[in-house]
Amino acid sequence: MNERTTEDLLTAWTALLTRCGAAVDPEPYGRELLRRWSEPQRRYHGVDHLRAVLRHVDDLAAHAADADAVRLAAWFHDAVHRPDRTENEERSAALAHRALTGAGLPAGRVAEVERLVLLTVTHAPAPGDRDGEVLCDADLAVLGGSPEAYGAYAAAVREEYGFVPEPDFRAGRAAVLRALLALPALFRTPAASARLEQPARANLQAELATLQGVPKATL
Structure with a gap:
Protein backbone atom coordinates (compact mmCIF):
# COMPACT_ATOMS: atom_id res chain seq x y z
CA MET A 1 0.00 0.00 0.00
CA ASN A 2 1.34 3.41 -0.95
CA GLU A 3 0.79 5.44 2.21
CA ARG A 4 1.39 8.72 0.39
CA THR A 5 -1.63 8.11 -1.82
CA THR A 6 -3.95 7.01 1.01
CA GLU A 7 -3.10 9.50 3.73
CA ASP A 8 -6.16 11.58 2.80
CA LEU A 9 -8.36 8.53 3.24
CA LEU A 10 -6.81 7.64 6.58
CA THR A 11 -7.39 11.19 7.79
CA ALA A 12 -11.02 11.07 6.64
CA TRP A 13 -11.55 7.68 8.30
CA THR A 14 -10.06 8.85 11.61
CA ALA A 15 -12.28 11.95 11.62
CA LEU A 16 -15.36 9.87 10.73
CA LEU A 17 -14.87 7.26 13.43
CA THR A 18 -14.04 9.90 16.02
CA ARG A 19 -17.18 11.82 15.07
CA CYS A 20 -19.21 8.62 15.41
CA GLY A 21 -18.02 8.11 18.97
CA ALA A 22 -15.24 5.53 18.68
CA ALA A 23 -13.91 4.44 22.05
CA VAL A 24 -10.53 3.37 20.63
CA ASP A 25 -7.86 4.80 18.36
CA PRO A 26 -9.39 4.66 14.84
CA GLU A 27 -6.07 4.66 12.97
CA PRO A 28 -5.23 0.92 13.21
CA TYR A 29 -8.71 0.07 11.91
CA GLY A 30 -8.24 2.51 9.04
CA GLN A 41 -6.30 -8.75 -7.09
CA ARG A 42 -8.27 -5.50 -7.22
CA ARG A 43 -8.33 -3.66 -10.54
CA TYR A 44 -11.55 -1.68 -10.19
CA HIS A 45 -12.68 -2.32 -6.59
CA GLY A 46 -9.64 -0.61 -5.07
CA VAL A 47 -8.64 2.58 -3.33
CA ASP A 48 -9.72 4.80 -6.22
CA HIS A 49 -13.20 3.28 -6.12
CA LEU A 50 -13.40 3.84 -2.36
CA ARG A 51 -12.36 7.45 -2.77
CA ALA A 52 -14.88 8.01 -5.57
CA VAL A 53 -17.77 6.47 -3.60
CA LEU A 54 -16.94 8.61 -0.57
CA ARG A 55 -16.87 11.70 -2.77
CA HIS A 56 -20.27 10.88 -4.22
CA VAL A 57 -21.67 10.23 -0.74
CA ASP A 58 -20.49 13.70 0.26
CA ASP A 59 -22.18 15.17 -2.82
CA LEU A 60 -25.47 13.43 -1.93
CA ALA A 61 -25.21 13.71 1.86
CA ALA A 62 -28.08 16.18 2.19
CA HIS A 63 -30.45 13.43 0.99
CA ALA A 64 -29.36 10.94 3.67
CA ALA A 65 -30.99 10.39 7.03
CA ASP A 66 -27.63 9.42 8.58
CA ALA A 67 -24.84 10.50 6.26
CA ASP A 84 -13.24 -15.83 -7.49
CA ARG A 85 -15.54 -16.14 -4.47
CA THR A 86 -19.15 -15.42 -3.64
CA GLU A 87 -20.71 -13.71 -0.64
CA ASN A 88 -18.26 -10.81 -0.68
CA GLU A 89 -20.95 -8.41 0.54
CA GLU A 90 -21.98 -10.74 3.36
CA ARG A 91 -18.35 -11.07 4.43
CA SER A 92 -17.91 -7.31 4.21
CA ALA A 93 -20.98 -6.75 6.40
CA ALA A 94 -19.65 -9.22 8.96
CA LEU A 95 -16.32 -7.39 8.97
CA ALA A 96 -18.15 -4.10 9.54
CA HIS A 97 -19.99 -5.62 12.50
CA ARG A 98 -16.77 -6.89 14.10
CA ALA A 99 -14.74 -3.75 13.49
CA LEU A 100 -17.34 -1.17 14.44
CA THR A 101 -18.51 -3.11 17.49
CA GLY A 102 -14.89 -3.43 18.57
CA ALA A 103 -14.44 0.31 18.08
CA ALA A 111 -26.69 -2.51 12.47
CA GLU A 112 -27.50 0.25 9.99
CA VAL A 113 -24.04 0.01 8.45
CA GLU A 114 -24.41 -3.77 8.11
CA ARG A 115 -27.80 -3.32 6.45
CA LEU A 116 -26.43 -0.80 3.98
CA VAL A 117 -23.45 -2.97 3.05
CA LEU A 118 -25.78 -5.90 2.33
CA LEU A 119 -27.94 -3.61 0.20
CA THR A 120 -25.12 -3.40 -2.34
CA VAL A 121 -25.91 -6.99 -3.32
CA THR A 122 -29.00 -5.78 -5.20
CA HIS A 123 -28.67 -1.98 -5.29
CA ALA A 124 -32.44 -1.91 -4.79
CA PRO A 125 -33.28 0.26 -1.77
CA ALA A 126 -36.91 0.32 -0.67
CA PRO A 127 -38.89 3.50 -1.36
CA GLY A 128 -38.06 6.05 1.30
CA ASP A 129 -34.77 4.38 2.30
CA ARG A 130 -32.77 7.59 2.02
CA ASP A 131 -29.50 6.14 3.34
CA GLY A 132 -29.78 3.18 0.99
CA GLU A 133 -30.51 5.47 -1.94
CA VAL A 134 -27.41 7.54 -1.27
CA LEU A 135 -25.09 4.55 -0.90
CA CYS A 136 -26.41 2.76 -3.97
CA ASP A 137 -26.28 5.90 -6.11
CA ALA A 138 -22.73 6.61 -4.96
CA ASP A 139 -21.65 3.04 -5.72
CA VAL A 157 -13.68 -5.10 -14.29
CA ARG A 158 -12.55 -7.45 -17.07
CA GLU A 159 -9.05 -7.51 -15.56
CA GLU A 160 -10.46 -8.47 -12.16
CA TYR A 161 -12.17 -11.42 -13.82
CA GLY A 162 -9.21 -12.32 -15.99
CA PHE A 163 -9.45 -15.94 -14.83
CA VAL A 164 -12.86 -16.28 -16.52
CA PRO A 165 -12.76 -17.44 -20.17
CA GLU A 166 -13.86 -14.77 -22.64
CA PRO A 167 -17.12 -16.44 -23.79
CA ASP A 168 -18.20 -17.01 -20.19
CA PHE A 169 -17.30 -13.48 -19.17
CA ARG A 170 -19.20 -11.97 -22.09
CA ALA A 171 -22.30 -13.98 -21.24
CA GLY A 172 -22.16 -13.17 -17.55
CA ARG A 173 -21.39 -9.51 -18.04
CA ALA A 174 -24.16 -9.16 -20.61
CA ALA A 175 -26.62 -10.64 -18.13
CA VAL A 176 -25.57 -8.07 -15.53
CA LEU A 177 -25.97 -5.22 -18.01
CA ARG A 178 -29.41 -6.41 -19.11
CA ALA A 179 -30.54 -6.61 -15.50
CA LEU A 180 -29.37 -3.05 -14.88
CA LEU A 181 -31.05 -1.77 -18.02
CA ALA A 182 -34.29 -3.47 -17.01
CA LEU A 183 -34.50 -1.47 -13.79
CA PRO A 184 -37.07 1.32 -13.91
CA ALA A 185 -34.40 3.65 -12.53
CA LEU A 186 -30.69 3.19 -11.94
CA PHE A 187 -30.49 6.14 -9.54
CA ARG A 188 -32.90 7.07 -6.76
CA THR A 189 -31.73 10.42 -5.38
CA PRO A 190 -32.98 13.43 -7.37
CA ALA A 191 -29.49 14.84 -7.89
CA ALA A 192 -27.96 11.61 -9.18
CA SER A 193 -30.99 10.77 -11.28
CA ALA A 194 -30.92 14.12 -13.07
CA ARG A 195 -27.19 14.01 -13.72
CA LEU A 196 -26.37 10.33 -14.28
CA GLU A 197 -29.40 8.33 -15.46
CA GLN A 198 -29.22 9.10 -19.18
CA PRO A 199 -25.43 8.81 -19.62
CA ALA A 200 -25.41 5.62 -17.55
CA ARG A 201 -28.02 3.97 -19.78
CA ALA A 202 -26.13 5.04 -22.88
CA ASN A 203 -22.90 3.55 -21.48
CA ALA A 217 -22.27 1.63 -37.37
CA THR A 218 -25.59 0.04 -36.38
CA LEU A 219 -25.72 1.48 -32.86
Whole structure:
Protein backbone atom coordinates (compact mmCIF):
# COMPACT_ATOMS: atom_id res chain seq x y z
CA MET A 1 0.00 0.00 0.00
CA ASN A 2 1.34 3.41 -0.95
CA GLU A 3 0.79 5.44 2.21
CA ARG A 4 1.39 8.72 0.39
CA THR A 5 -1.63 8.11 -1.82
CA THR A 6 -3.95 7.01 1.01
CA GLU A 7 -3.10 9.50 3.73
CA ASP A 8 -6.16 11.58 2.80
CA LEU A 9 -8.36 8.53 3.24
CA LEU A 10 -6.81 7.64 6.58
CA THR A 11 -7.39 11.19 7.79
CA ALA A 12 -11.02 11.07 6.64
CA TRP A 13 -11.55 7.68 8.30
CA THR A 14 -10.06 8.85 11.61
CA ALA A 15 -12.28 11.95 11.62
CA LEU A 16 -15.36 9.87 10.73
CA LEU A 17 -14.87 7.26 13.43
CA THR A 18 -14.04 9.90 16.02
CA ARG A 19 -17.18 11.82 15.07
CA CYS A 20 -19.21 8.62 15.41
CA GLY A 21 -18.02 8.11 18.97
CA ALA A 22 -15.24 5.53 18.68
CA ALA A 23 -13.91 4.44 22.05
CA VAL A 24 -10.53 3.37 20.63
CA ASP A 25 -7.86 4.80 18.36
CA PRO A 26 -9.39 4.66 14.84
CA GLU A 27 -6.07 4.66 12.97
CA PRO A 28 -5.23 0.92 13.21
CA TYR A 29 -8.71 0.07 11.91
CA GLY A 30 -8.24 2.51 9.04
CA ARG A 31 -4.86 1.11 8.08
CA GLU A 32 -6.27 -2.42 8.03
CA LEU A 33 -9.16 -1.33 5.83
CA LEU A 34 -6.80 0.44 3.44
CA ARG A 35 -4.62 -2.67 3.33
CA ARG A 36 -7.67 -4.62 2.23
CA TRP A 37 -8.66 -2.02 -0.36
CA SER A 38 -5.10 -2.16 -1.77
CA GLU A 39 -4.96 -5.93 -2.33
CA PRO A 40 -3.30 -6.93 -5.62
CA GLN A 41 -6.30 -8.75 -7.09
CA ARG A 42 -8.27 -5.50 -7.22
CA ARG A 43 -8.33 -3.66 -10.54
CA TYR A 44 -11.55 -1.68 -10.19
CA HIS A 45 -12.68 -2.32 -6.59
CA GLY A 46 -9.64 -0.61 -5.07
CA VAL A 47 -8.64 2.58 -3.33
CA ASP A 48 -9.72 4.80 -6.22
CA HIS A 49 -13.20 3.28 -6.12
CA LEU A 50 -13.40 3.84 -2.36
CA ARG A 51 -12.36 7.45 -2.77
CA ALA A 52 -14.88 8.01 -5.57
CA VAL A 53 -17.77 6.47 -3.60
CA LEU A 54 -16.94 8.61 -0.57
CA ARG A 55 -16.87 11.70 -2.77
CA HIS A 56 -20.27 10.88 -4.22
CA VAL A 57 -21.67 10.23 -0.74
CA ASP A 58 -20.49 13.70 0.26
CA ASP A 59 -22.18 15.17 -2.82
CA LEU A 60 -25.47 13.43 -1.93
CA ALA A 61 -25.21 13.71 1.86
CA ALA A 62 -28.08 16.18 2.19
CA HIS A 63 -30.45 13.43 0.99
CA ALA A 64 -29.36 10.94 3.67
CA ALA A 65 -30.99 10.39 7.03
CA ASP A 66 -27.63 9.42 8.58
CA ALA A 67 -24.84 10.50 6.26
CA ASP A 68 -22.10 9.19 8.55
CA ALA A 69 -23.67 5.71 8.58
CA VAL A 70 -23.57 5.85 4.77
CA ARG A 71 -19.92 6.91 4.87
CA LEU A 72 -19.09 4.00 7.17
CA ALA A 73 -20.93 1.64 4.82
CA ALA A 74 -18.95 3.02 1.90
CA TRP A 75 -15.73 2.12 3.70
CA PHE A 76 -16.89 -1.45 4.26
CA HIS A 77 -19.01 -2.21 1.19
CA ASP A 78 -16.17 -3.82 -0.78
CA ALA A 79 -13.74 -4.32 2.09
CA VAL A 80 -13.84 -8.04 1.30
CA HIS A 81 -13.52 -8.52 -2.45
CA ARG A 82 -12.39 -11.74 -4.06
CA PRO A 83 -13.64 -12.04 -7.64
CA ASP A 84 -13.24 -15.83 -7.49
CA ARG A 85 -15.54 -16.14 -4.47
CA THR A 86 -19.15 -15.42 -3.64
CA GLU A 87 -20.71 -13.71 -0.64
CA ASN A 88 -18.26 -10.81 -0.68
CA GLU A 89 -20.95 -8.41 0.54
CA GLU A 90 -21.98 -10.74 3.36
CA ARG A 91 -18.35 -11.07 4.43
CA SER A 92 -17.91 -7.31 4.21
CA ALA A 93 -20.98 -6.75 6.40
CA ALA A 94 -19.65 -9.22 8.96
CA LEU A 95 -16.32 -7.39 8.97
CA ALA A 96 -18.15 -4.10 9.54
CA HIS A 97 -19.99 -5.62 12.50
CA ARG A 98 -16.77 -6.89 14.10
CA ALA A 99 -14.74 -3.75 13.49
CA LEU A 100 -17.34 -1.17 14.44
CA THR A 101 -18.51 -3.11 17.49
CA GLY A 102 -14.89 -3.43 18.57
CA ALA A 103 -14.44 0.31 18.08
CA GLY A 104 -17.29 0.93 20.51
CA LEU A 105 -19.87 2.40 18.14
CA PRO A 106 -23.54 2.19 19.20
CA ALA A 107 -25.27 -1.04 18.23
CA GLY A 108 -27.98 0.76 16.27
CA ARG A 109 -25.53 2.49 13.98
CA VAL A 110 -23.51 -0.70 13.53
CA ALA A 111 -26.69 -2.51 12.47
CA GLU A 112 -27.50 0.25 9.99
CA VAL A 113 -24.04 0.01 8.45
CA GLU A 114 -24.41 -3.77 8.11
CA ARG A 115 -27.80 -3.32 6.45
CA LEU A 116 -26.43 -0.80 3.98
CA VAL A 117 -23.45 -2.97 3.05
CA LEU A 118 -25.78 -5.90 2.33
CA LEU A 119 -27.94 -3.61 0.20
CA THR A 120 -25.12 -3.40 -2.34
CA VAL A 121 -25.91 -6.99 -3.32
CA THR A 122 -29.00 -5.78 -5.20
CA HIS A 123 -28.67 -1.98 -5.29
CA ALA A 124 -32.44 -1.91 -4.79
CA PRO A 125 -33.28 0.26 -1.77
CA ALA A 126 -36.91 0.32 -0.67
CA PRO A 127 -38.89 3.50 -1.36
CA GLY A 128 -38.06 6.05 1.30
CA ASP A 129 -34.77 4.38 2.30
CA ARG A 130 -32.77 7.59 2.02
CA ASP A 131 -29.50 6.14 3.34
CA GLY A 132 -29.78 3.18 0.99
CA GLU A 133 -30.51 5.47 -1.94
CA VAL A 134 -27.41 7.54 -1.27
CA LEU A 135 -25.09 4.55 -0.90
CA CYS A 136 -26.41 2.76 -3.97
CA ASP A 137 -26.28 5.90 -6.11
CA ALA A 138 -22.73 6.61 -4.96
CA ASP A 139 -21.65 3.04 -5.72
CA LEU A 140 -23.23 3.06 -9.20
CA ALA A 141 -22.16 6.59 -10.12
CA VAL A 142 -19.31 5.19 -12.24
CA LEU A 143 -21.96 4.02 -14.73
CA GLY A 144 -22.79 7.64 -15.56
CA GLY A 145 -19.27 8.80 -16.30
CA SER A 146 -17.92 9.93 -19.64
CA PRO A 147 -17.63 7.22 -22.30
CA GLU A 148 -13.86 7.21 -21.74
CA ALA A 149 -14.18 6.86 -17.96
CA TYR A 150 -16.80 4.15 -18.39
CA GLY A 151 -14.53 2.31 -20.80
CA ALA A 152 -11.72 2.36 -18.26
CA TYR A 153 -14.10 1.02 -15.61
CA ALA A 154 -15.31 -1.80 -17.87
CA ALA A 155 -11.72 -2.73 -18.76
CA ALA A 156 -10.74 -2.83 -15.08
CA VAL A 157 -13.68 -5.10 -14.29
CA ARG A 158 -12.55 -7.45 -17.07
CA GLU A 159 -9.05 -7.51 -15.56
CA GLU A 160 -10.46 -8.47 -12.16
CA TYR A 161 -12.17 -11.42 -13.82
CA GLY A 162 -9.21 -12.32 -15.99
CA PHE A 163 -9.45 -15.94 -14.83
CA VAL A 164 -12.86 -16.28 -16.52
CA PRO A 165 -12.76 -17.44 -20.17
CA GLU A 166 -13.86 -14.77 -22.64
CA PRO A 167 -17.12 -16.44 -23.79
CA ASP A 168 -18.20 -17.01 -20.19
CA PHE A 169 -17.30 -13.48 -19.17
CA ARG A 170 -19.20 -11.97 -22.09
CA ALA A 171 -22.30 -13.98 -21.24
CA GLY A 172 -22.16 -13.17 -17.55
CA ARG A 173 -21.39 -9.51 -18.04
CA ALA A 174 -24.16 -9.16 -20.61
CA ALA A 175 -26.62 -10.64 -18.13
CA VAL A 176 -25.57 -8.07 -15.53
CA LEU A 177 -25.97 -5.22 -18.01
CA ARG A 178 -29.41 -6.41 -19.11
CA ALA A 179 -30.54 -6.61 -15.50
CA LEU A 180 -29.37 -3.05 -14.88
CA LEU A 181 -31.05 -1.77 -18.02
CA ALA A 182 -34.29 -3.47 -17.01
CA LEU A 183 -34.50 -1.47 -13.79
CA PRO A 184 -37.07 1.32 -13.91
CA ALA A 185 -34.40 3.65 -12.53
CA LEU A 186 -30.69 3.19 -11.94
CA PHE A 187 -30.49 6.14 -9.54
CA ARG A 188 -32.90 7.07 -6.76
CA THR A 189 -31.73 10.42 -5.38
CA PRO A 190 -32.98 13.43 -7.37
CA ALA A 191 -29.49 14.84 -7.89
CA ALA A 192 -27.96 11.61 -9.18
CA SER A 193 -30.99 10.77 -11.28
CA ALA A 194 -30.92 14.12 -13.07
CA ARG A 195 -27.19 14.01 -13.72
CA LEU A 196 -26.37 10.33 -14.28
CA GLU A 197 -29.40 8.33 -15.46
CA GLN A 198 -29.22 9.10 -19.18
CA PRO A 199 -25.43 8.81 -19.62
CA ALA A 200 -25.41 5.62 -17.55
CA ARG A 201 -28.02 3.97 -19.78
CA ALA A 202 -26.13 5.04 -22.88
CA ASN A 203 -22.90 3.55 -21.48
CA LEU A 204 -24.58 0.29 -20.52
CA GLN A 205 -26.23 -0.06 -23.91
CA ALA A 206 -22.95 0.63 -25.70
CA GLU A 207 -21.07 -1.98 -23.67
CA LEU A 208 -23.83 -4.52 -24.16
CA ALA A 209 -23.75 -3.96 -27.91
CA THR A 210 -19.98 -4.48 -27.90
CA LEU A 211 -20.28 -7.71 -25.91
CA GLN A 212 -22.88 -8.94 -28.37
CA GLY A 213 -20.66 -8.05 -31.32
CA VAL A 214 -22.99 -5.41 -32.78
CA PRO A 215 -21.07 -3.26 -35.29
CA LYS A 216 -20.73 0.35 -34.15
CA ALA A 217 -22.27 1.63 -37.37
CA THR A 218 -25.59 0.04 -36.38
CA LEU A 219 -25.72 1.48 -32.86
